[in-house]
Amino acid sequence: MNTTHQPSMLSSILTDLAPTHTTLVAVSKTKTVAQIMPLYEQGQRVFGENRVQALVSKFEEMPKDIEWHLIGHLQGNKVKYIAPFVSLIHSVDSLELLIEINKQAKKQERVIDCLLQFHVAQEETKFGFHQVEAEYLLQSDRYSTLSNIRIVGVMGMATFTDNKTQVRQEFQQLKQLFIFFKNAYFSDNQYFKEISMGMSDDYLLAIEEGSTMVRIGSLLFKN
Numbered sequence: 330m331n332t333t334h335q336p337s338m339l340s341s342i343l344t345d346l347a348p349t350h351t352t353l354v355a356v357s358k359t360k361t362v363a364q365i366m367p368l369y370e371q372g373q374r375v376f377g378e379n380r381v382q383a384l385v386s387k388f389e390e391m392p393k394d395i396e397w398h399l400i401g402h403l404q405g406n407k408v409k410y411i412a413p414f415v416s417l418i419h420s421v422d423s424l425e426l427l428i429e430i431n432k433q434a435k436k437q438e439r440v441i442d443c444l445l446q447f448h449v450a451q452e453e454t455k456f457g458f459h460q461v462e463a464e465y466l467l468q469s470d471r472y473s474t475l476s477n478i479r480i481v482g483v484m485g486m487a488t489f490t491d492n493k494t495q496v497r498q499e500f501q502q503l504k505q506l507f508i509f510f511k512n513a514y515f516s517d518n519q520y521f522k523e524i525s526m527g528m529s530d531d532y533l534l535a536i537e538e539g540s541t542m543v544r545i546g547s548l549l550f551k552n
């Protein structure tokens with residue numbers, strides 16, 4: 330089928346995101362460089378991977394003006410591989426991990442931007458902080474010494490369900506957490522402004538609920 334005259338999926342998603350200036354993180358996990366390059370050629374510059382090894386190899390193979398985000402669970406012993414180039418780590422879920430990111434960032438003479446991942450879904454398996462745990466982190470003496478990381482917002486994943494009411498409530502919960510932490514811990518910090526929420530199936534809902542950054546994978550590669 331000749332689809333030359335149809336707008337690409339990328340451009341139709343970007344049209345949805347434009348009114349709210351929401352950032353698109355193109356999730357390229359499981360896709361090859363050859364599959365991803367057409368998005369780059371259409372102008373996309375922010376890409377996300379959930380695995381360290383794939384992030385590193387795609388960084389090495391692809392043009393150097395790409396911003397690479399890590400969106401999946403990160404093990405401390407793998408931070409060193411991404412510290413030289415990663416633009417944003419969405420999935421910080423412990424003080425220990427933040428300490429390790431700080432250590433590796435320092436070695437690279439960089440400051441690495443991070444999001445605190447919150448547990449808002451009903452599934453037990455999803456990673457992330459509860460409010461009190463994140464408060465404990467932010468109040469700790471250890472946190473106050475970390476000068477090579479910068480917390481720029483929050484991230485969350487909704488429950489994998491068709492129940493839109495539930496998904497909306499979970500996005501609202503993440504937005505409330507953002508507002509709480511902004512007021513209580515980051516009120517004089519201009520960098521704390523990101524709410525990373527929304528994927529292929531629920532990004533329109535996420536935008537309505539205040540997402541500043543959507544992480545979209547499968548939809549981008551549909552045709």
Ligand SMILES: *Cc1c(COP(=O)(O)O)cnc(C)c1O
Nearest residue numbers: 356379400528529544545546547
């Ligand atoms: C895979 C993944 C996404 C994108 O999911 P799609 O449903 O393919 O859009 C977003 N966030 C995280 C953390 C992921 O692992």
